[in-house]
Amino acid sequence: MHTIAVLALDDVIPFDLATPVQTFGFTRTPDGGPAYRVLVCGTATVRTETFTMHPHRGLDALAEADTIIVPGHDNHGAPTPPEVLDALRAAGARGTRIASICVGAFILAETGLLDGLRATTHWLAAAELAARHPKVDVDPNVLYVDNGQFLTSAGAAAGLDMCLHLVRRDRGSSVAADTARLSVMPLEREGGQAQFIVADQPAxxxxxxxxxxxxxxxxxxxxxxxxxxxxxxxxxxxxxxxxxxxxxxxxxxxxxxxxxxxxxxxxxxxxxxxxxxxxxxxxxxxxxxxxxxxxxxxxxxxxxxxxxxxxxxx
Structure with a gap:
């Protein structure tokens, strides 16, 4: 079974953490069985402004994952712990698929794995990402970017768009459509972040x-x-x-x-x-x-x- 490891670090954005856990956890194969094994991994204790959690697994879980999801973190300007960067680089070298949600792209960019690739993040942080990581081609106008092994998504609901895209890549559109219905979400939204940047331009x-x-x-x-x-x-x-x-x-x-x-x-x-x-x-x-x-x-x-x-x- 395909294993999804969701990385939880201090100041993780709750929505970004819950999105992949719930989406891949909802996903069922045509015979009704679970399509993914989902692990939440991180340090022994993860602290945010609103809660403290204890992931069931440590960073060692990244080594057994087929896909790693890196959620966004409120303090995305702070340096990422070296052991986290090393674990992500090692996973990238093994060919593990790695995807970020929202400002989780800053962690992925910090590893160097996005150098020379097109990527996105929340439009409010796109200029900062481009300035801090000039080797990354930052596109602030899209919901997500799929480079094959490495994927990045924009903020909030765009993480769900990307997760559904991954389900469709792995399992086909029928399974992805069922997952989208359970999430009360269209399988694919037209347009990109540009439609949300103007405040009076709602979805x-x-x-x-x-x-x-x-x-x-x-x-x-x-x-x-x-x-x-x-x-x-x-x-x-x-x-x-x-x-x-x-x-x-x-x-x-x-x-x-x-x-x-x-x-x-x-x-x-x-x-x-x-x-x-x-x-x-x-x-x-x-x-x-x-x-x-x-x-x-x-x-x-x-x-x-x-x-x-x-x-x-x-």
């Missing part, structure tokens, strides 16, 4: 003017819809529709529609033996070539490779 809540349109788009994603069709259904001009869509979702109507089609295609690839051309047609793409190009752009691999990795009937 899309239930009950907004676009919620009925998004439901309609989801229900009709397999039909041949143009931007004009969507605007007509919404009772707006195409220009107004594009503007409001970007304001409230961080993307365009057609991009949202394409990603919805790709998500449906992932389900069909995992749960049916339909030929790729048939799936392309069923989910609403005009040609198999267009489907393959969009699928690779969204998922990062081709439909055949995705099916080989995640098909439940293989």
């Amino acid at each position: 899309l809540p239930r009950g907004t003017e676009l919620e009925p349109l998004l439901r309609w788009l989801s229900d009709n994603a397999s039909t041949d819809l143009t931007l004009a069709d969507i605007a007509t259904h919404a009772g707006m001009s195409t220009r107004t529709l594009n503007r409001r869509f970007r304001e409230q979702t961080g993307t365009t109507p057609l991009s949202w529609l394409h990603r919805e089609r790709v998500r449906h295609a992932q389900y069909l690839l995992e749960n049916t033996t339909h030929p790729i051309d048939r799936i392309a047609s069923e989910v609403g793409f005009g040609s198999p070539t267009a489907f393959r190009e969009r699928f690779r752009r969204v998922v990062g691999t081709n439909p055949n490779s995705y099916r080989a990795a995640f098909a439940t009937n293989s």
Whole structure:
């Protein structure tokens, strides 16, 4: 079983600590069994402003982990204990997957493991991370960055986005979607941190003017819809529709529609033996070539490779 080690140090941010523990703890395989073994490890006593805890395991647990999660810490400007940095470097050298949440990226950057790589952190701390670690390519506009072995995420809920992304990488979109439902969280959010930086630019809540349109788009994603069709259904001009869509979702109507089609295609690839051309047609793409190009752009691999990795009937 895949072992997740969550690192707890003094001044750990409670939300960042709980997010991976709960998310990976929720995750179940198709037969109902646990998908992950989750360990919380750290020093003998971990102190924060609001609680004191005693992790069940010490830093030795990092050596047996398949994935290490580094939560953020309130005092992210303080130097990390050398034994922690050494343990993370050793894990990186072994090929262990390591991911940070929020300002946990400062600890990961301190190890040198992010040098030469693109990374992110909470947008309020991004400039500081870039100044302190100039070898790291800091992108403040994204929810998370996946470099393969090393991942970083932005603040708060973006850690949940990244954890769900890891579940999908490991177990496929059906298992990840089940975990997302238990977390009352969409499996994938469009846009990045840029949509949250402006104070009056909230994430899309239930009950907004676009919620009925998004439901309609989801229900009709397999039909041949143009931007004009969507605007007509919404009772707006195409220009107004594009503007409001970007304001409230961080993307365009057609991009949202394409990603919805790709998500449906992932389900069909995992749960049916339909030929790729048939799936392309069923989910609403005009040609198999267009489907393959969009699928690779969204998922990062081709439909055949995705099916080989995640098909439940293989």
